[in-house]
Amino acid sequence: MTAERIQAFVLSDEEKADIDAEMSHYEDPGAASVEALMAVQQRRGWVSDEALHAVAAYSGIPAAQLEGVATFYNLVFRQPVGRHVIFVCDSVSCWLCGYDDLVQSLCAKLDIDFGQTTADGRFTLLPSVCLGNCDHAPALMIDDDHHGPVQADELDRVLEGYS
Amino acid sequence: MSTTPLTERIRADRTPMTLEEYRAAGGYDGLHQALAMAPTDITALLKDANLRGRGGAGFPTGLKWSFVPMDDNTGLKYIICNADEMEPGTFKDRLLLEGDPHQMIEAMIVSGYAIQANVGYIFLRGEYKLAAQRLRTAMAEAREAGLLGRNVQGSGFDFELYLHTSAGRYICGEETALLSSLQGERAVPRAKPPFPQQVGLFGRPSVVNNVETLCNVPHIVREGVDWFRNLSHSEDGGTKLYGASGRVNNPGVYELPIGTPLREVLEEHAGGMKDGYQFKAVLPGGASTPMLTRDHLDLALDFDSVGKAGSRLGTGTLVVIDDRTSIVGLLRNLEHFFAQESCGWCTPCRDGLSWVEKILAQMQAGAGQPGDIEVLEQHVRDLGPGKAFCAHAPGAVGPLDTALRYFRDEFEQAIAAHATAGGQ
Amino acid sequence: MAIIYVDGRPIEADENTNLLQACLQAGLDLPYFCWHPALGSVGSCRQCAVTQYQDENDDQGQLVMACMTPAAEGTRITLADESSSDFRASIIEWMMTNHPHDCPVCEEGGECHLQDMTVMTGHNYRRYRFNKRTFRNQDLGPFIGHEMNRCITCYRCVRFYNDYAGGTDLAALGQRNQVYFGRHEDGPLENEFSGNLAEVCPTGVFTDKPLGERYTRKWDLRSAPSVCTHCSLGCNTSPGERYGVLKRVQNRYNGDVNGYFLCDRGRFGYDFVNSDERIRRPRMRGPDGRTDMDAGELLERMAQMAEGTSLIGIGSPRASVETNFALQQLVGEANFSTGLSAAEQRRVELAREILAEGPVATPPMRETENADAVLVLGEDVTATAPRLALSLRQSVRNAGFERAAELQVPSWRDATVRELERHHRSPLFQVVPWATRLDDTARYNLYRRPEAIARLGHAVAHAIDPDAPEPVGLSASEADHAADIAETLKQAQRPLVVSGTGAHSEAVLHAAANVARALHRCHAQPEQVGITLTLPEANSLGQALLGGEDLDTALERAAAGGHTLVVAENDLARRADGDRVRQAFRASRQVIVLDHLENETTDQASAVLPAGTFAEADGTLVNNEGRAQRFFQVFEPDPVIQESWRWLVALAWSLDAETEMLWWSQLDQVIETCSRSCPELGGIVDAAPRADHRVQGLRAAREPARYSGRTAMDAAVSVHEPGPPRDEDTPMTFTMEGYGGPGHTDPNLIATTWSPGWNSEQSVNKFQAEINGAMAGGNQGRRLIEPAGASDWYPAVPEEDGEGWRALPYHAFFGSEELSAASGPIRERVAEAWLGVAPEVLEERGLDEGTEFELRLDDVSVRLPVRALEGLAMDCVAVPVGLTDLPDHRLPADCELIGPEAN
């Protein structure tokens, strides 16, 4: 990472305020590592290398440690994602109730596999562990919204709301 | 007096009560009573009530709290709510969090007071966005009303409550990994002893309890020990949020006396199997609980009874397996989950589970090989309690162990299929 | 001591340790990975599983991790039962599921802990039929190679690098069976102790990169017990050679000094031995320039030239005691100079006086880890005495250990103790000229100019003991700091004062000595008080003990004309103004220089003799503790290269000198004469055994028993097998025909450790009297100095700072030390010359780092880019020693700094 690229990235005041607030919640401010990254991700969709460095510089948490948590937790994205992220629950209750069919249709419809983003940048498709929506299996989550049960033939209707 | 204390204030559409509504429904009465009590008396109350942890292990809550050093004033103590709920098949805490956030907050204040913790955290899994939003709103109301912050309700007791939204990973729910995670580290479990009550968050005395466990506390304070014990059909006090998912007619969460028989939950509350599906087996309390079969339908769902039957009550949310489901496929799904969610700290879990998953994947594809069952059995042995570092790996092999015992023929067929097809 | 039962056999165990350590201590073989003697237990690898029984009647038993289970009285375990040995085999089998089968091309092969443990558990048949995972490797800089596919995820690397050494740029990344140990991006590892990863890592993930680039297996390396020459601490090393090339330096355990770890300067600084700048032939400067010459002829010519001149000898603090003593013998005591500038000589002599005549003893380096309160006065320890900084970093853990003990948590339960350390840290205070790499360990850091550092030190001493001289006119806040530090040190059970010559300030040393004296006077157990002083070079203290006039005086005498100057292993340009050196050289009839590398001094010499480096010679060095330690020749260089003392004997012959040294043919004679004629160095005879010593009737071997190809190595040059080189000077052989295994009674002669089944450096546990403790037979070296308690307070408290700019010496971790700066891998890490200024200086003027400033020191000036040095006083400039053209020996000095004004 070159110094210029790092310097070119500036955290917004809101991001800084969020990071400050989270850091004030712990006796060791370094405990807010994940929240600090999420403050950036919330606004930019993902955490770029530049963002990681910027958060490190701002928070005083070493970049290596930030990368250690960023690569540990599922919800921190270190690669760009589409405008909307679809999480499909792949855990047992959903699997019992038609997960395979749902995924097949979804992949066919979007023409992508897990871990990929549609050509138009609209959706990124990711698997998720149990979404806690087992009584509505098979379940999925798009951005912040839970959906379920979602049968293959209802996909169009569900996806419609996300442009 | 209510028989469904935890859920009675939850509306059908789950829109939560405002602070005012909650108070009108008797909310924060428990807190008032608690603040008038000696903290240790609350812990004693829980012991008498025989409240056992609802997060999966069933550890007696009063006993757990009694290990907190009450004379240690050299720094902060912490009360932490485990709202990580990521065990596949489990969705009970979500109901409490979304449906009655003030109950959660009240529970945190009372529990914090009981162990004299001045700071509380609700460790919430990241995907529970709605719960986060509702908790935030309720916390703001509570702070406004002087229920949180300095000098709670003029009691002289200070209590700060923070919501920590996690960024995902099942292991965060393991109570010591949760502490690492709250400290902004990788969620790697810690060795015990010392227990968190002595050396917990930031090295300070801390108590971690499940959402449902904690939510019981203000009710016990308010209604008393006898009421609580009478709610139950077993030695364990209180109700239990049972749940059911899979091919049943009424999947959902049901608050019932703890010790309600499996058959009753399954048939009366979950509405029995869907048309065209037969009951085959059940994971009684989430993905990490060993299977029960038709033979166990009359089992009372309390911690000890389920334990005696070779399984665990776990979270009490049934994952119902129907006759059209392949056990090998099911196990492959489960072990995929456990292998993915291994934190990577200890060798057996990190490298053993991915081997198990790979074998099951080949078996599922009809490409099992002679000797595979023995390798699986070896993993069941070598990933057991005390062998892996934490309870994740033992949890992972519990269902595998029972599957190999109850449905061995399905595994044998997965190998035979390959052999007949010319594999070796 | 407790008795534990292992497979029915009673074993004595220290109840403060765990079962793994107890088993290893008892000589049993129990495999492990995540445990390390210096890092303690975390129980992650699960390799050390054993079956534990409740009592005699328990025949079930329960699997426990030996490393996580205390060695409590009466504990009963078995290692032999099927269930635990099967489980241990499973662990290796799991690790092997992803481990590549690349042992033939792996740098770790032959000294691999993973290989050892695999054989130990008996896992040898592969059942796993799936693909292995693969990783991308990183470029971690010139020191450490990276091959992540070999990782078995024991977490030792990050536990050492981050937790133990305070590094921040290495982390465990990823999760499940995709854990990756690396940096957040490619780039050199920043921590000063990164080289230890090559030893801490039990497989070939982190390897010694320079070794890898000219690779030789451990069993094909010839090694000798050696001592690091790149600072004054004297860490014990094991350099390895093949084909005349020095290929690596590894740690050599010394329970008193360096324990298990070295710094990167020490580990990678050796490569100057292989440098193109090496002087490999005797040469003379004649009318037609330089000519290489046969040694005999050269000596003859020098003798002719010397006729009618008197001799002046200039020694060196980087040369051995023997070399300096030989020079002193040759030229006579009155004509011998230590080779230290007058100012440096005063500081080093002062340090000697404080240690030898003061009341307070200097603890061995490892003991500084036990200090429960530390005051660092004026010294940037990581820069001048790196390994000591690592020990001081451990000292702050003591409060955590104490808290753990209260909670009945054993000290080896690493993860738990580290949690407790968040709130329980032993105090360490730094009063230093700028922010240092130890700052994160300190309770607080006070950044001051050297005079103010000394004044604060005196104030602390006075606050401890009112009899100590009092600084006048101290500000109230400064008095508060002093009172706080004084109170904390007073309350400590094992307080330690750390200072040194790094600031080039006698006043700072005075203050440190007074603090130590004050503590000593008021402490209930005065012998628990310690003082550690860091010195400029590997044998600085040896020079102070030997004595001699300073360099300035010697140069002045030489300038009078008509002398033969003999300079041993000293680049005078680093210690005196160039003009004065040139003047002295020009006035002299001839200047004979013995050294390893070309430098300004050899450039001007009339004759140059190729002197053997530490790897090509034997000798004794006296470290900052006053410990005399012997380094042994590793290999026979080109026969023209000789130990300096041998050159000096030859010179004595050709000069027809009348001295006893004419009869010296063995090192022991030099040592014995020296010991006799210089009582302060009397103990050096005991630093290592004499040449006639034998280990079980044998000499000690430099080559491992498996050394291969000895008779074929030179076949390309000559088919006549040369006889093995003989070693006249030491009880070692250059070959494998000697004693090598464990059971050595003399730790000074152990080149490398090896024991059946233990090919890695972890085999050291077979050579220790106690794991983590002393070597069997006691630790290496011999202390020469104990405090006599004769001296008094140092009365001179410096005045408040004057006005105006001051240039201060800054010791760069890489580049300031002379010899390591000529090592290839280190050179890649040496920064371009720069000047340090306070960040505020740049802020005020709106300038960026990198802007060029001019620094004027009397008659010299340089223009260099500046760096912001956190904490540096606004009117000070830091000058990195050895990196600029400024005369470092004059620092600190008044100066002028001229830079762009605000824009």
Ligand SMILES: Cc1cc2nc3c(=O)[nH]c(=O)nc-3n(C[C@H](O)[C@H](O)[C@H](O)COP(=O)(O)O)c2cc1C
């Ligand atoms: C791998 C693993 C995951 C767990 N996840 C959760 C969880 O999501 N929620 C929870 O309450 N307990 C979870 N637990 C149990 C906790 O470790 C702990 O026992 C519980 O939070 C204690 O609270 P309780 O006594 O109130 O049940 C998990 C345990 C393990 C081993």
Ligand code: SF4
């Ligand atoms: S069993 Fe081991 S690897 Fe698995 S989650 Fe627990 S500590 Fe991590």
Ligand code: FES
């Ligand atoms: S050495 Fe004991 S668990 Fe790793």
